[in-house]
Amino acid sequence: MPVLRKALVAVVMVLIFSIFLSNLVSVITVDIDQVLENNKFSFKSRRLKDKERGGTDTDTVIIGNSSENLMWFLQVSDIHISIFHDETRVTEFKEFCDITVDAIRPSVVLASGDLTDAKSEDNMGSRQYVKEWMVYKNVLDETKINEKTVWLDIRGNHDNFNVPGIQSARNYYRNYSVQGPAHPKSYLYRLRHNGETYSFIAMDACLDPGPRRPFNFIGVLSAEEISHVKGLAEEASATSDAVIWFGHYPTSCILAPSPGARALIGGPPQSVAYLCGHFHMLGGVVPNMYTIQNDGFLELELADWKDNRIYRLGVMDHGLFSFVDVVHRDWPVVLVTNPKHLLYTLPGREPLERIHTSTHIRVLAFSLAPVEKVQVTLDKEIWQDCVHIEGPLFVANWSPDKFNSGIYEITVFVRDTEGREKVITQPFSLDGSRISFRLLPRIALMCNVSVVFQFLFGVSLVICIVPLCAAKILHVLVKARRMRKPTWNAWCLRIWVQKLWVLSTVDRIFYPLVIYPLYLTVVGPWSVGEVIEGYTGVIFAWGIFINKSYLPGSFTYAYGFLQMCSFQLPLTLFLAHYLERRLYHKVTNKSCTIMHTFLHHFPFAVIVTLQMMFAYFFWLAYGTMAFLLGPLRTWSVILALILWCLAVKLPDNCLREAASVWNIRNLHSGVGEISAT
The missing domain is CATH 3.60.21.10 (Metallo-dependent phosphatases)
Incomplete structure (x- = not known):
């Protein structure tokens, strides 16, 4: 079965790459x-x-x-x-x-x-x-x-x-x-x-x-x-x-x-x-x-x-x-x-x-x-x-x-x-x-640059959301004993699947991480401010409304792609890693030194600092209103801080769902297959 699964994954990846390459070649071939x-x-x-x-x-x-x-x-x-x-x-x-x-x-x-x-x-x-x-x-x-x-x-x-x-x-x-x-x-x-x-x-x-x-x-x-x-x-x-x-x-x-x-x-x-x-x-x-x-x-x-x-x-x-x-x-x-x-x-x-x-x-x-x-x-x-x-x-x-x-x-x-x-x-x-x-x-x-930007934004959105949602669904099925927990021979893949799995069991962090990018993509504005000096405009992923006119979305998707790569994905990986480490220390009763604590939180500081810089640049470009009414830049900093506080102060009982499925000690020692405790 493991060999069959690997072969199936390889075939799917080759097929996806072939389709992408074929489309690219058809575009640029004279x-x-x-x-x-x-x-x-x-x-x-x-x-x-x-x-x-x-x-x-x-x-x-x-x-x-x-x-x-x-x-x-x-x-x-x-x-x-x-x-x-x-x-x-x-x-x-x-x-x-x-x-x-x-x-x-x-x-x-x-x-x-x-x-x-x-x-x-x-x-x-x-x-x-x-x-x-x-x-x-x-x-x-x-x-x-x-x-x-x-x-x-x-x-x-x-x-x-x-x-x-x-x-x-x-x-x-x-x-x-x-x-x-x-x-x-x-x-x-x-x-x-x-x-x-x-x-x-x-x-x-x-x-x-x-x-x-x-x-x-x-x-x-x-x-x-x-x-x-x-x-x-x-x-x-x-x-x-x-x-x-x-x-x-x-x-x-x-x-x-x-x-x-x-x-x-x-x-x-x-x-x-x-x-x-x-x-x-x-x-x-x-x-x-x-x-x-x-x-x-x-x-x-x-x-x-x-x-x-x-x-x-x-x-x-x-x-x-x-x-x-x-x-x-x-x-x-x-x-x-x-x-x-x-x-x-x-x-x-x-x-x-x-x-x-x-x-x-x-x-x-x-x-x-x-x-x-x-x-x-x-x-x-x-x-x-x-x-x-x-x-x-x-x-x-x-x-x-x-x-x-x-x-x-x-x-x-x-x-x-x-x-x-x-x-x-x-x-x-x-x-x-x-x-x-x-x-x-x-x-x-x-090529069509606008389509390229949309594709990159769509791919980054899928990468940020689908693995988390898949882990959530798998966890529900495993808990209900409707399927066995999957196994992976590759240690690197196994460890990151576990991290995302642990994160998906903490609803108070999982749902904001999934809803926020969906909100930015489908529903809400990215910012409200003076897109043109003296004229208030509303920026969405799919376009801009300004001065009684509609400008179709194009470079907005490139902006969104940058946001996914510089904020959403790093924040998700950081929170997944931090929660999994918390669960590991809880199960093994292993203490955490001050240096380890600093190293664990340093990536979050980098993510927030970078996002605050982007928010500052946005303020310089579009003014105070756009800065204050900016779900894409300013509010994302607030969201990150809230999620970080929730992760730090998370009660131990919120990790029981993950602990009931994963044998953390065995996983980190790299011994044997992953088994339920």
């Missing part, structure tokens, strides 16, 4: 066949539109040495201008707007959210500071950015902290940004360049109203905003050769009505990429956060300006989209647009056949001084000099027929007149070969 099918339809639609506009049904464009059909732009994200922290963010941002933009001369610059920091000096509170917005506006004005390029900015979650609504006087984006006065939310900008039309769609998924941090980590597209963005997409699709989307939130962080944000972005057949920020490379753990979504477009998260000083150069060259992310002040900036980087090709959505018929390798090279030398080599063969055509464009003759099968590498060397040098290498292929995006970026960009 179905290239499906992408091809969707994009073939998209490219056919583009060809039909071209024909309707007076073109032909066949592709006659040749990628040669001409500077036509070429457009480039820049993106910067998560600037976080702060009046309290790191003045170099502003000074170097001014350099970017002045020196970098002058050197690269982009047609458009995309500023994809979190323009300001909006955090207090201690980083606990969050609100809009008009001085930060004035700094942002002054930098753009002083560098005369609007005379050099088209500046397209959009809000991020930090730009929406503590904002009661779009029309609120606290929504400084409307007054101090470039696009805010005319476009308070999503908008479309069309650029006519070298005979082609490029559309940039800014998608604003900020919450309305905007609560204070951290409850606006996840964005939401309302039904009204979805309808508005669909209209923009249809307008762009009807008139554009390429559509580039940008916004602050990655699609994994956007809640939207079915079919969702990804289907919306991938809808126009000309959509090639969605450019975003927000994740800050997840603290540096996941750099180069790129993937291709199953809806057929590239999703490219840009590392932040705040700490990493990264910006992006994007290029449309004869219908092919290429990009490179660059560290500020790292010159020269080099990008090969033909042959295109293999990882970022979009089969069916881009005219990749143009690479097969192209006559020239094409390189864009920018620097602070004139570029004097550009050389290329294919698969480390002979270096070939490139010819300067116009602006940043350098070209070299090549024969694509020599590279019809397999994956190859192109290496480029660039040097300017002041001695700055750069060497880059990238793969390419002409036969449809593919290479895969890295795992962590795919997980971050292709």
Whole structure:
């Protein structure tokens, strides 16, 4: 029987892990066949539109040495201008707007959210500071950015902290940004360049109203905003050769009505990429956060300006989209647009056949001084000099027929007149070969973060409640002689089962430990307070009510998961251990020294101290009302103290239930099987 039980447990665990792994793989796997099918339809639609506009049904464009059909732009994200922290963010941002933009001369610059920091000096509170917005506006004005390029900015979650609504006087984006006065939310900008039309769609998924941090980590597209963005997409699709989307939130962080944000972005057949920020490379753990979504477009998260000083150069060259992310002040900036980087090709959505018929390798090279030398080599063969055509464009003759099968590498060397040098290498292929995006970026960009938070919260809730309830049920059945007490050969498992079993027999502690997390999950509010300054809101696990609006639960589940891991589970384990030790000392008549007593209660002191710190941070973030009316944080400290007092002062007769089932002496000596006394 023990062997059968072990085998059954192993099978169940393997099955659960397999289901989880299968679901994860299905989420992050790019179905290239499906992408091809969707994009073939998209490219056919583009060809039909071209024909309707007076073109032909066949592709006659040749990628040669001409500077036509070429457009480039820049993106910067998560600037976080702060009046309290790191003045170099502003000074170097001014350099970017002045020196970098002058050197690269982009047609458009995309500023994809979190323009300001909006955090207090201690980083606990969050609100809009008009001085930060004035700094942002002054930098753009002083560098005369609007005379050099088209500046397209959009809000991020930090730009929406503590904002009661779009029309609120606290929504400084409307007054101090470039696009805010005319476009308070999503908008479309069309650029006519070298005979082609490029559309940039800014998608604003900020919450309305905007609560204070951290409850606006996840964005939401309302039904009204979805309808508005669909209209923009249809307008762009009807008139554009390429559509580039940008916004602050990655699609994994956007809640939207079915079919969702990804289907919306991938809808126009000309959509090639969605450019975003927000994740800050997840603290540096996941750099180069790129993937291709199953809806057929590239999703490219840009590392932040705040700490990493990264910006992006994007290029449309004869219908092919290429990009490179660059560290500020790292010159020269080099990008090969033909042959295109293999990882970022979009089969069916881009005219990749143009690479097969192209006559020239094409390189864009920018620097602070004139570029004097550009050389290329294919698969480390002979270096070939490139010819300067116009602006940043350098070209070299090549024969694509020599590279019809397999994956190859192109290496480029660039040097300017002041001695700055750069060497880059990238793969390419002409036969449809593919290479895969890295795992962590795919997980971050292709999953649904809100569902992940819900899953983690649900799992932690089950771990905190189910073992206790199972022990309670088993105890009742064993006491009623309706089953024999189970046995476990593993000593570690046996000891912790016993601890939880003992705890489950003490009703005055068991029921609060079970009811409290259920209350937080299903019934009661987590807190009542000024979620937005001057506006009282109510926070539940499943959402927030504030200013006559409902914000669906998302990051609240991450908050709840932290509470379960930092408070509920440790408190349960501490009380189970303490009660079991009390029963052990009672049965064995063993005295407890002062040092043992201190060690027994020290974990509880850590748990309560940590929870008091969280409650203090909550008070700094949301004020006194939220602190006092806070079942999640403040009241949990009171609950812990009450349960600790009950455990310390528990009468000995309350442990008789457990003592009647367990032979404590034998268990702790590790001798034989557990038996009833």
